[in-house]
Amino acid sequence: MKFAIWILVLTAVLSLFSLIIGEFLPTGTSQTLFVALFELNNPFRAWWFRLLLGILSISLTVCIVQRTPTLIRQAFGIPVFFNQNVLRSFKSYRRTNQPDGEVWASRLFNRLGLSYHRIEKGGYTALSGKSGGLSRLAPLLLHSGLLLLLIGGLIIGISGYSLHVRGSAGNIITNPEWDFALRIDKFELFYHPLSINQWVELPDGLRGKVVRVQNDSARIELSGHSGKVHYHWFPKDSLENDFLISKGGELTPYQGNIRSYVTTATILVDDSALFEDRIEVNHPLRFNGYRFYQTSFETGGVNTDVDTIVVQVQSDHGTEIVKLTPEGDSVSLPWLNWSLKPGSFYPDFKLDQDMQPFSASGHLHNPAMRIKLFDDNKEVGERWVFKQVLGNMGGDDLPLSLHIVNLVGVTTRPADYITVLNVRKESGGWVIWAGFIFVTIGLFLGYGLNYRQAWVVIVKKPEGNDEIHLAIRCSNNDHGFRERFDSILTK
Amino acid sequence: MNQSLDVTFFYLAFAAYFAGLISFVIYTAILRKLVHRTGAMLMLIGVVCHTAAFFIRWYLSGHIPLSNMYEYLSLMSWMAVVMLLFLYMRYKQPFVGTFISPVVFMLMVASALLPKDINQSLMPALQSIWLDIHVSLAALGAGCFVVSFAASSLYLVKQYIPTKNNDHIYRKQLLIALICLIGIPIILTVLLRLTGITPPAPFSELSFVKAVNGEAQTTMSSINIGSWLILLGLGFIIGVIIVPFIWSKERVNSNSSFGGWVFILATIALLWGGLVEGVFLKFGWLKLTHNLTAGNPDQSVKSAWLFFEFIGAAYIFGLIISIPLIPLISRISKGISGLKTLNLNQLDEVSYKSVALGYPLYTVGALFAGAIWAEQAWGSFWSWDPKEVGALIIWLFYSGYLHARYQKGWKGSRAAILVVAGFLMLLISFFGNYFFGGLHAYT
Numbered sequence A: 001m002k003f004a005i006w007i008l009v010l011t012a013v014l015s016l017f018s019l020i021i022g023e024f025l026p027t028g029t030s031q032t033l034f035v036a037l038f039e040l041n042n043p044f045r046a047w048w049f050r051l052l053l054g055i056l057s058i059s060l061t062v063c064i065v066q067r068t069p070t071l072i073r074q075a076f077g078i079p080v081f082f083n084q085n086v087l088r089s090f091k092s093y094r095r096t097n098q099p100d101g102e103v104w105a106s107r108l109f110n111r112l113g114l115s116y117h118r119i120e121k122g123g124y125t126a127l128s129g130k131s132g133g134l135s136r137l138a139p140l141l142l143h144s145g146l147l148l149l150l151i152g153g154l155i156i157g158i159s160g161y162s163l164h165v166r167g168s169a170g171n172i173i174t175n176p177e178w179d180f181a182l183r184i185d186k187f188e189l190f191y192h193p194l195s196i197n198q199w200v201e202l203p204d205g206l207r208g209k210v211v212r213v214q215n216d217s218a219r220i221e222l223s224g225h226s227g228k229v230h231y232h233w234f235p236k237d238s239l240e241n242d243f244l245i246s247k248g249g250e251l252t253p254y255q256g257n258i259r260s261y262v263t264t265a266t267i268l269v270d271d272s273a274l275f276e277d278r279i280e281v282n283h284p285l286r287f288n289g290y291r292f293y294q295t296s297f298e299t300g301g302v303n304t305d306v307d308t309i310v311v312q313v314q315s316d317h318g319t320e321i322v323k324l325t326p327e328g329d330s331v332s333l334p335w336l337n338w339s340l341k342p343g344s345f346y347p348d349f350k351l352d353q354d355m356q357p358f359s360a361s362g363h364l365h366n367p368a369m370r371i372k373l374f375d376d377n378k379e380v381g382e383r384w385v386f387k388q389v390l391g392n393m394g395g396d397d398l399p400l401s402l403h404i405v406n407l408v409g410v411t412t413r414p415a416d417y418i419t420v421l422n423v424r425k426e427s428g429g430w431v432i433w434a435g436f437i438f439v440t441i442g443l444f445l446g447y448g449l450n451y452r453q454a455w456v457v458i459v460k461k462p463e464g465n466d467e468i469h470l471a472i473r474c475s476n477n478d479h480g481f482r483e484r485f486d487s488i489l490t491k
Numbered sequence B: 001m002n003q004s005l006d007v008t009f010f011y012l013a014f015a016a017y018f019a020g021l022i023s024f025v026i027y028t029a030i031l032r033k034l035v036h037r038t039g040a041m042l043m044l045i046g047v048v049c050h051t052a053a054f055f056i057r058w059y060l061s062g063h064i065p066l067s068n069m070y071e072y073l074s075l076m077s078w079m080a081v082v083m084l085l086f087l088y089m090r091y092k093q094p095f096v097g098t099f100i101s102p103v104v105f106m107l108m109v110a111s112a113l114l115p116k117d118i119n120q121s122l123m124p125a126l127q128s129i130w131l132d133i134h135v136s137l138a139a140l141g142a143g144c145f146v147v148s149f150a151a152s153s154l155y156l157v158k159q160y161i162p163t164k165n166n167d168h169i170y171r172k173q174l175l176i177a178l179i180c181l182i183g184i185p186i187i188l189t190v191l192l193r194l195t196g197i198t199p200p201a202p203f204s205e206l207s208f209v210k211a212v213n214g215e216a217q218t219t220m221s222s223i224n225i226g227s228w229l230i231l232l233g234l235g236f237i238i239g240v241i242i243v244p245f246i247w248s249k250e251r252v253n254s255n256s257s258f259g260g261w262v263f264i265l266a267t268i269a270l271l272w273g274g275l276v277e278g279v280f281l282k283f284g285w286l287k288l289t290h291n292l293t294a295g296n297p298d299q300s301v302k303s304a305w306l307f308f309e310f311i312g313a314a315y316i317f318g319l320i321i322s323i324p325l326i327p328l329i330s331r332i333s334k335g336i337s338g339l340k341t342l343n344l345n346q347l348d349e350v351s352y353k354s355v356a357l358g359y360p361l362y363t364v365g366a367l368f369a370g371a372i373w374a375e376q377a378w379g380s381f382w383s384w385d386p387k388e389v390g391a392l393i394i395w396l397f398y399s400g401y402l403h404a405r406y407q408k409g410w411k412g413s414r415a416a417i418l419v420v421a422g423f424l425m426l427l428i429s430f431f432g433n434y435f436f437g438g439l440h441a442y443t
Helices: A002-024 A033-037 A047-076 A084-088 A101-112 A133-159 A429-448 A478-490 B005-030 B033-061 B069-091 B095-113 B129-159 B167-194 B208-212 B224-245 B258-282 B304-338 B344-378 B386-404 B413-434
Strands: A094-098 A115-121 A124-131 A161-167 A181-191 A199-201 A207-214 A217-223 A229-235 A244-247 A250-253 A258-269 A272-280 A285-287 A290-298 A302-315 A318-324 A331-333 A338-346 A349-351 A357-359 A368-375 A378-386 A400-414 A418-425 A452-459 A466-474
Touching: A002 A047, A002 B304, A002 B386, A002 B413, A047 A133, A084 A452, A084 A466, A094 A478, A101 A115, A101 A124, A101 A452, A101 A466, A101 A478, A133 A429, A181 A290, A181 A418, A258 A285, A258 A290, A258 A418, A272 A285, A272 A290, A290 B344, A302 A338, A302 A368, A318 A331, A318 A338, A338 A357, A368 A400, A429 B344, A466 A478, B005 B033, B005 B069, B005 B095, B033 B069, B033 B095, B069 B095, B069 B129, B069 B344, B069 B413, B095 B129, B095 B258, B129 B258, B129 B304, B129 B344, B129 B386, B129 B413, B167 B224, B167 B258, B224 B258, B224 B304, B224 B413, B258 B304, B258 B413, B304 B413, B344 B386, B344 B413, B386 B413
Parallel strands: A378 A400
Antiparallel strands: A094 A466, A115 A124, A124 A452, A161 A418, A181 A258, A199 A207, A207 A217, A217 A229, A244 A250, A258 A272, A285 A290, A290 A418, A302 A318, A302 A400, A331 A338, A338 A368, A349 A357, A368 A378, A452 A466
């Protein structure tokens, strides 16, 4: 028992040490010889911590082996008997004289709610009663359960398989170890309805916190640059609780108001869909021993949309300004009898290895737009127009030059989300569950039931009343049991 | 901003508990039945208000109010008061109120300092039935540990009997205590400073408002005092760990532990120091290298150095508070030692009963329900996350205590020290959100 106390306290102290040292020396930091020797930058997986858990397991095993016979006997066997000399050493020892000792003791056991056995020995009769014997199984269940938890943890540690996969809608994720594939069908974000303490975006782009919601309006707390706080009422319709914030140079949804993020995925076996399920936090997809957890999502950058592109057209007839909408209607140039048909807008124009244009990002690093030129309804050429660089790219000899002078109605939005899933498979889960069940039942038996014992020794006196020696013991509520015992004796 | 109704009820409960505490303290001085009955009645009124606050908040938020530190601490305090009333009636012992109500008061002050915003928008991970099971059972279990801490503290104060005939031993013990609690922190600080071993420069801080508004401003504050405090904190922790161990051979009376007595007084002084420091931080009268009260804690950069800095500052506050009160503390301690209406067995039994109720609740709630929820939400029963490790350490201390009670030589003072250590770990784990990161950083 003393060893168990020391090992428990030592494990507690070293866990605290590991917790703190782990904060100072996170995994991946540079290592000195001392740190490397004791694996201090991953202390909970260090050899000395594993050794400690090993010693704890041995201690538990020894305890189980040593105590099982006694505990089983106490739970199910005949209780032990004591003579009057032993009873005298009990704190609860009492002595009385009664005319018919056995009848009196039988009544006492009944009133205490104990079942009892009796033996006759030279000169005295000993009775021993007990109730709540099942509670004696508690230490056995508790220690076995804890041992199972440690074994389960070890099995998971050895056999555990963990992998992070990423994908956006339409992607099919495969792995050499899987005999199936996972298709990401869609990824959705859901927001909480507007409520108190949410951060919202106001019509002018500022952000504030909702402090009160009333019918169609909400009272917003705004912090000024000086630190002074202002309150204003705004119509609820004008407030956005799904807005973007800048994080590491990228725009990303503000997560504080997100109710859930959900990936809808389909398991494919031999290219045919087996079943579809939703994967969200607290709701993993389970298939064939594998579990898919929704861990996070990534924004995959931003997309920029532009309402209107203001283009300067230079020709022999002079300089004119036209306003074009990407993929919008044609705009005529009356002085040339031509019209411009705007095409796709590329916020960050680049050419790939095959000299094909693409947008390298959603940021406005090199805005460009494809424009087709028509003479009546006949296409006469195609141009790329730019903001950063003057000049044209199209390869025609048409006598005009186009240049973007302004972008109007620029809005940014996240690009397609990338869902991040954690895939796990392990074989020790049931051992852990068995450990939980054992310990929980053990706790219930140990602290919910009372192991109550009473002993009576009757010494027959031929000339008068029998001499009765009594003692009791109770595992959990000794005080209460003794009070009841005394009250029965008094009566 | 208008205060919500639940907070009004919380403050009503706070006021009632405070009045109850005053009544129990007065009872200790004058021993009148009416006074302790008034105290118990005030505690009962407080618990009714507290219960109302809990359910109103549940109604207002739309979910069980256990999603932030204030709500957790509030439920923990509620459980401690319920236990107080139960034990008061069970043992018909007014002193139960005298030793539990000051700890409840401390917890209520700490609760009052925490942000009380109602969170109607639970983050995805918290939208689970396991929130109700895991956090409520853990908070109720922790409430029981509060009571056992109070009983064990009083046990450690009462068990020490000053010996008049052995002054040389007393002087020796006192000298070692002073070396541990004042000498080691100062010597360690000076030595480490002289050898150039100092904690790193402070970390930058991005407060919540600034991050949301996109104004990524970095505020640097001075490390000079902070690094001294960190070393002092570290020294104090070392000293207070040594204190209970060094008198086993010098003990005059086998049932009387001077080390245990010093340990509990130092712990109580530290707790009061930490509480006063919390008030100073709350009102901006003190700033550590990080401003703890700026915005939401989960948005600020966390650092384990800050933990030692906080302890160092609490140590200074504890010294400032306790040194002028030494004559009073000594008198109260002697008074408690001499109390005949309160015996050590009763205190031991109250402490055990509380742990016997709290231990199953905490094991099933904090560890098992938490592990099952973690498996469902994160895919792993156990991740060695700081909060998980904290819960494990608490559990190990209380497991040690339960074993100690059945072991000769470990009963009494040593078992009580384990209870106090478990409770300190409970506080470190609870307030660890300010110092350590990890998967539970949002709570």
